Amino acid sequence: MQRLTKWLMLSMLFAPLLSIAAAKVDTSAPDFKLQDSFGKTVSLSDFKGKYVVLEWTNHLCPYVVKHYGSDNMQSLQRQYTQKDVVWLSIISSAKGKQGHVSAQKANELTQKRSAAPSHVLFDEDGQVGRLYKAKTTPHMYIINPQGKLSYAGAIDSIKSANPADITKATNYVTAGLNNLLAGKPVTQKLTKPYGCSIKYKS
Amino acid sequence: MVRLLYLLLLIFSAGVFSQNTATGPHIEVALVSEHNQLRAGETQWIGVLLTPDKDWHTYWLNPGDSGEAPTIQWYSDADIEFGDIHWPLPKPIQVAHLVNYGYEGATLLMVPINLKQATKERVSISANLSWLVCKEDCIPGWATLTIDLPVADSITPSEHSNLFEQTRLNLPKKHKDTAQFELTSTHLGLQTTLPYQSDWHVFPFRGDVIAHNADQAWAHQANSSQVVISLSDYFATPSEPLNFLVSDGKNGFYVEAIPNDTSSADNNSPSQSLWLMLLFAFIGGLILNIMPCVLPILSMKALSFAQSQKANHWGYPIGVLASFWLFASIILVLKEAGSAVGWGFHLQEPLLIAGLAFLFTFIAMMLWDLLPKGINLAGVGQSLTGESTFTQQFFTGVLAVIVASPCTAPFMATALGVAMISPMLDTLAIFTALAVGFALPMTLLSLSTRFAALLPKPGAWMQTFKHFLGFPMLATVVWLAWVFLSQTSSFGQLWLLSGLLGFTFFIWLSAKVNRVYCVMSLLLAMTFATFCSVKGTQATKVISEQKNNHFSAQKLTELRNNNHVVLVNMTADWCITCKVNEQVALNSADLQALLEDSKVDYLVGDWTNKNQAIYEYLEQYQRPGVPLYVVYAGNHSKQVLPQVLTPEIVINAIQQAKKEINHATSN
Numbered sequence: 001m002q003r004l005t006k007w008l009m010l011s012m013l014f015a016p017l018l019s020i021a022a023a024k025v026d027t028s029a030p031d032f033k034l035q036d037s038f039g040k041t042v043s044l045s046d047f048k049g050k051y052v053v054l055e056w057t058n059h060l061c062p063y064v065v066k067h068y069g070s071d072n073m074q075s076l077q078r079q080y081t082q083k084d085v086v087w088l089s090i091i092s093s094a095k096g097k098q099g100h101v102s103a104q105k106a107n108e109l110t111q112k113r114s115a116a117p118s119h120v121l122f123d124e125d126g127q128v129g130r131l132y133k134a135k136t137t138p139h140m141y142i143i144n145p146q147g148k149l150s151y152a153g154a155i156d157s158i159k160s161a162n163p164a165d166i167t168k169a170t171n172y173v174t175a176g177l178n179n180l181l182a183g184k185p186v187t188q189k190l191t192k193p194y195g196c197s198i199k200y201k202s
Numbered sequence: 203m204v205r206l207l208y209l210l211l212l213i214f215s216a217g218v219f220s221q222n223t224a225t226g227p228h229i230e231v232a233l234v235s236e237h238n239q240l241r242a243g244e245t246q247w248i249g250v251l252l253t254p255d256k257d258w259h260t261y262w263l264n265p266g267d268s269g270e271a272p273t274i275q276w277y278s279d280a281d282i283e284f285g286d287i288h289w290p291l292p293k294p295i296q297v298a299h300l301v302n303y304g305y306e307g308a309t310l311l312m313v314p315i316n317l318k319q320a321t322k323e324r325v326s327i328s329a330n331l332s333w334l335v336c337k338e339d340c341i342p343g344w345a346t347l348t349i350d351l352p353v354a355d356s357i358t359p360s361e362h363s364n365l366f367e368q369t370r371l372n373l374p375k376k377h378k379d380t381a382q383f384e385l386t387s388t389h390l391g392l393q394t395t396l397p398y399q400s401d402w403h404v405f406p407f408r409g410d411v412i413a414h415n416a417d418q419a420w421a422h423q424a425n426s427s428q429v430v431i432s433l434s435d436y437f438a439t440p441s442e443p444l445n446f447l448v449s450d451g452k453n454g455f456y457v458e459a460i461p462n463d464t465s466s467a468d469n470n471s472p473s474q475s476l477w478l479m480l481l482f483a484f485i486g487g488l489i490l491n492i493m494p495c496v497l498p499i500l501s502m503k504a505l506s507f508a509q510s511q512k513a514n515h516w517g518y519p520i521g522v523l524a525s526f527w528l529f530a531s532i533i534l535v536l537k538e539a540g541s542a543v544g545w546g547f548h549l550q551e552p553l554l555i556a557g558l559a560f561l562f563t564f565i566a567m568m569l570w571d572l573l574p575k576g577i578n579l580a581g582v583g584q585s586l587t588g589e590s591t592f593t594q595q596f597f598t599g600v601l602a603v604i605v606a607s608p609c610t611a612p613f614m615a616t617a618l619g620v621a622m623i624s625p626m627l628d629t630l631a632i633f634t635a636l637a638v639g640f641a642l643p644m645t646l647l648s649l650s651t652r653f654a655a656l657l658p659k660p661g662a663w664m665q666t667f668k669h670f671l672g673f674p675m676l677a678t679v680v681w682l683a684w685v686f687l688s689q690t691s692s693f694g695q696l697w698l699l700s701g702l703l704g705f706t707f708f709i710w711l712s713a714k715v716n717r718v719y720c721v722m723s724l725l726l727a728m729t730f731a732t733f734c735s736v737k738g739t740q741a742t743k744v745i746s747e748q749k750n751n752h753f754s755a756q757k758l759t760e761l762r763n764n765n766h767v768v769l770v771n772m773t774a775d776w777c778i779t780c781k782v783n784e785q786v787a788l789n790s791a792d793l794q795a796l797l798e799d800s801k802v803d804y805l806v807g808d809w810t811n812k813n814q815a816i817y818e819y820l821e822q823y824q825r826p827g828v829p830l831y832v833v834y835a836g837n838h839s840k841q842v843l844p845q846v847l848t849p850e851i852v853i854n855a856i857q858q859a860k861k862e863i864n865h866a867t868s869n
Contacts, residue, residue, distance in 0.1 A: 062334075062342045098339045126298075133435050135300055136268045153436065159270060161334065161342035192410045192436040196340045197268035200298035 023132040025189045029141070029149040032128045034090070034121040037106040042088070042119050044143070051085045051180060053173065054141040055117070056092060056129065056198060058099025059109050061137045062161040063195035068113050070163040073138070073155075077116040080177055089117040092129035094201035099137070100124070126200040136195035142176050142186070151176040153191030160194075226343035228255040229335040233327070233347035234310075234362040239354035242320035246357070247366055249312040250274055250331055250347070252305070258337045259304045262292035264407055266302035266414045269340065272311065275330040280322055285314035290372040291447075291454045292405060294414070297338060301414040303405055310369040320353045327351065374447055374454035382462035383444055384778050385433070386829075386845040391778035392446065393428045394457050400450035404429060407445040410436040421785035430782040430846050462778055476628055480635040487639020492664065517592040518648065519641035521599020526637035529603075530630055552689040556698055556735035559682040563702055566675035567709055569668050574713040574720050599641065686738070694738040701734025753807030755815055758834075765836040765867065767802045767859040769852065772816060772830040774809040779845060780829045787847035796856055801863075835859035838866050 023030055029052075033043045044052065055073070057064055067073040077087050091106070093099035101109065106120045123129055132141060132152075142151035156169035176186045223232040230253040237246055252260045252272065261269045276284040290309060295302045317325065328348040335341050381394035390412055396402055402420060406412050416432035444459045567573060679702070687695040708727035712720045753770060761768050771788065773780040787793065797804050807816045809828045823830055823842060831843035833855040839862055841855050 060339065062340055130299070160332070161270065162332070162344070190436055190438070192434070193268075194270065195268060196336070197297045197300045197302070197338070199338060200300070202298045 023141070023149055023152065025149050025152050027149060028147050029143045030131050032131065034123055034128060036119040036121050037103045037110070039103065040119075042121060045147075047086045048147060049145045051080075051145060051177065052143040053080065053085060053087045053177070054132065054143070055087065055089045056134045056137050056139040057089050058091065058093055058137040058196060058199065059101070059113075060098050061196035064137050066161050066163050067138060067155060067166070068115070070166055071114075072163075072166050074113060074115045076171075076173060081116055081118055083181065085177065087117045087119075089115070089120045090123055090128065090134075091120065092123040092126045092134065093199040094126060095124055097199035097201075098196075099199055124201070126198070129198055129200060134193075134198055136193040137198055138195055139193040139198070140173050142173065142180065144180060150180060150186050151189055153188075154193045157191075222347055222349045224343075224345035224347060226333075226335065226345070227341045228258045228337070229253065229260070229333070229341075229343065231331060231333065231343075231345055231347065233329050233331075233349050234365070235349060235351060235360055236363050236366040237357040238351070238360045239357045240315075240317045240325055240351045241354060241357050242317045244357075245314050245316050247312050248315055248327065248349070249310045249362075249366065249369070250329060251308060251310050251362075251365070252333060252335075253308040254306070254335045257306070258335050259295055259302070259306045260309060260333055260335055261302065261304040262405065263287070263289055264303055264405065264409050265334075266294070266304070266409070267300040268297075269302050269304065269336060270334040270342070272331065272333040274311070274313070276313075277328040277330070278325060280325040281318040282325070282327065283316040283318065285316075288312045288314070288373055290369055291374060291449045291451065293451060294403060294405075296415075299415055302336075303414070310365055312366065312369055312373075317353065322353060324350055324352050374449065374456055376456055381446070381457040381459040382778065383459040384462040386779055388433060388844070389430050389779065389846045390433055391428060391430045391462070391782065392457075392459055393426055393462065393778045393781075394448065394459070395425065396422075396427045396448070397453070397455075400452075402427075402429075402448055402450050404431060405447040405449060407447070410434045410438065411444060412437075419782060419786050421782040423781060428778045428781045430779055462776065476631070479628075479632055483632045483635035484639040487636045488642065490640045491643045492667070516645075517595025518599040518602075519638075519645045521596035521601075522603055522641040523599075523634065523637045524596070525600045525603040526633045526640075527630070530633035534626055534629060552686055552694070552739045553735060555682050555686045555689065556701070556738060559679050559686065559698060559702060560705055560731045560735070562675045562678045562682065563706060564709070566672040566679070567706060569672040569675065571669075572710055572713060574724075602644075603640070690738060694740075697734045697738030701731055701738065704730035704734065751803065751805050753805040753816065753819070755819065758805060761803050761805075762834055762837050765801075765863055766834075767799075767836070767856055767863065768805060768834040769797070769803070769856060770805045770807065770819075770830075770832045770834070772807045772809055772820060772825075772828045774828050776810065777828050783829060783831075783847040787849045787852055790849035793849050793852055793856075796853060802856060802860070833859050835862040836866070838862050 029044065031044045033041055036042050059065075059068070064073075081087050091099060091101065093101075103122070106122075109115070110117065110120060121128075128134075132139075134141075138155045140151070140153065140155050141149060144150045151172065153172060155173055156166065156171045158165040158169035172188055172191055175188065179186050222234070223230065225231075232251040232253075233248065234251050235246070235248045240246060250272070254260055261271045263271050265271050274287065276282075289311070290305065292303045292305060295304055295306070315327070326348060327350075328346055330344075330346050332342070332344045335343065381392060383393075384391045392404060399422070402418075404412070404418055411434055413432040413434050418429050418431050420427055420429045446457050446459060447454055448457055449455075683695060683698060686698050705727045708723045708730060712723035712727065715723060753772070758768060758770065771784075773784065796802060807819065809816050809820075820827065820830060823832070829845050831845075831847065831852070833841045833843060833852075835858075839859070841859070843851055843855055
């Protein structure tokens with residue numbers, strides 16, 4: 001009880017610093033509301049009861065190209081959306097910066113690359129990206145059906161832009177989701193992401 | 203666009219084969235050598251020169267929040283040893299709220315090489331290079347660069363040698379001093395020494411240690427500087443030393459930081475001093491053999507060994523060892539029992555220092571034969587001759603320890619003092635060394651009578667030697683009195699010295715008078731010692747509480763009952779975070795002004811000298827250590843502040859507490 005009060009007091013102190021609690025593994029993933037590429041407003045809370053994957057993306061970033069050019073990202077999207085996992089690709093590139101696209105262009109990219117996300121979401125002002133402390137593209141998150149953040153970090157274990165490394169690497173999203181779907185805990189919950197910096201609004 | 207990029211990459215990575223330069227989008231790369239020739243068996247330097255376009259940058263070994271460090275794989279047709287990249291000083295590069303570590307402009311990544319043998323006339327060296335060049339957008343690249351160098355006996359500088367010279371000026375230095383780090387739940391504290399005042403920045407080798415975009419607030423002390431930095435979002439407890447580069451942009455040095463172990467702060471290098479103590483204990487044991495109450499017996503023993511050749515060799519040393527171990531065990535049991543009831547045996551405890559001062563004075567008097575006769579145990583020694591079975595020899599050993607006790611006391615007391623403040627295993631080791639030293643001469647005698655010749659002859663010199671040993675004892679007392687002064691005050695030291703005077707006087711007196719008076723005099727000496735030690739120890743608290751705002755639970759309760767706002771600061775000399783907080787937040791002018799208010803009090807608890815009162819207070823807040831900051835609004839509420847402070851956090855907390863008190867009193 002005393003510990004709880006301590007934490008409450010601590011969080012009260014920090015409250016003015018962070019208007020909303022930031023994302024942290026093993027705690028509730030903060031809710032957000034964003035427009036998708038079809039103009040529909042999508043909230044994280046819409047998907048309560050399902051596993052949700054968040055993928056920060058920027059189609060011109062070489063590290064994203066590594067995973068799309070090799071069909072690695074799309075096959076993950078297909079594989080898991082078939083298992084009723086919700087896959088949200090989020091673009092936090094600010095207007096005028098690399099990776100910022102119109103809704104139409106986003107849909108074209110999805111089609112051209114045979115991608116299969118549940119939604120492509122736009123976060124021009126970078127609020128959701130900052131909320132999740134997303135730093136790079138790609139930066140991956142897994143949220144469990146109870147709304148808790150189960151994984152945050154890199155897509156795989158080899159930090160490079162070379163597509164040849166994909167097969168040699170351990171894919172953390174696959175490992176995490178497979179464990180969760182099998183009712184097991186995630187072994188690696190937090191890793192340092194790698195890639196291009198997200199082109200946030202300055 | 204992407205296709206085009208790949209095409210480009212393909213073209214130049216294929217096209218540049220066996221060339222020493224390559225061009226990628228927004229960057230030129232080149233493989234260069236400091237000399238035109240290679241000489242066998244000598245360390246020479248080659249390097250990869252990265253020249254990005256203006257405003258584009260490449261990365262350091264830890265690229266920061268994003269990006270990727272360049273990698274080089276080396277190949278050669280000769281037996282060449284390649285070293286690691288010597289990274290020049292990087293700088294933080296800000297992109298929105300993210301921070302990268304890297305290089306703008308041309309950068310030479312130098313690598314030491316060593317051609318083992320001159321078996322060829324020309325040597326070819328290839329580098330498989332990968333890089334990432336970024337402005338805000340990033341472009342990766344790969345190339346294989348090759349240079350051919352002749353092998354020769356004399357070497358000449360190449361056209362690039364200037365570049366190597368300049369880069370060398372920009373390389374970090376290895377740091378000689380050690381650095382320590384400590385962790386709170388949110389921050390990393392780092393302590394090191396800085397060569398001069400400047401705008402220093404800490405660059406971690408690992409990308410998952412600190413938040414790269416966090417402010418780095420330094421605090422400077424006379425001999426060291428501390429910085430506290432937010433932990434990385436990806437931080438996992440490190441099991442190894444952490445490596446950092448500390449740089450002000452012009453100069454830099456590497457530090458390897460080890461965990462800031464608070465127990466080692468009390469005792470700088472425990473392992474080293476343990477070896478020294480063991481050596482002293484062993485020598486002490488040897489010296490015991492030439493004490494007046496031991497040497498005559500030892501000589502008799504030597505004679506009896508000469509007579510009976512079949513004596514058991516091992517009974518005696520084992521008996522000695524067993525007695526010493528028994529003594530050590532008794533001390534350990536007493537010590538454990540003592541700490542169980544809350545006595546701490548720390549050298550930081552002034553009462554223990556005072557106790558030791560009296561003990562050593564007593565020993566000096568004993569060595570100078572100033573004690574009443576009854577206290578001596580000599581005379582039992584006659585029974586120590588003639589036996590030769592294991593059991594008999596064993597008890598001879600035991601008896602030797604007992605008989606020798608009047609003379610062994612000085613050494614035993616020293617060992618006892620050390621035992622009180624050492625871990626259990628160290629205590630056992632010290633007593634073992636003492637026992638081995640004590641038993642060694644006799645055991646050697648029993649093995650061969652030739653050693654008897656080496657034994658000094660008993661005589662009047664023994665008495666002189668014994669008296670001389672009184673001086674080291676008094677020297678120890680001088681040192682203890684000095685330690686006591688730093689722990690208390692000059693007033694406290696006066697109490698201690700007066701106590702020692704009275705103590706010696708009454709003991710001297712007890713040797714001059716008879717029976718009942720003698721006992722009374724001894725009792726008086728004890729009373730005097732106890733009274734003055736306690737008085738002297740208290741002299742500290744009274745004085746320092748008036749001077750500083752020393753924490754005491756009683757004082758806190760009092761202030762809270764009077765409806766004061768109280769800021770409690772639990773700190774320690776060895777705490778890195780505490781020092782930064784004190785300099786950055788607690789000493790800020792705004793906060794100091796706020797503390798001037800007569801209704802606002804500031805209490806400081808110093809955990810450097812661990813004590814029970816502060817231990818209990820920390821326990822109350824479930825903290826294993828410092829820092830701990832609490833703001834009380836009288837008895838109405840309390841706020842535990844975060845472990846890393848800013849002036850605003852403390853000021854807001856105090857002002858909120860003030861409001862609460864005003865609100866409560868106006869109702």
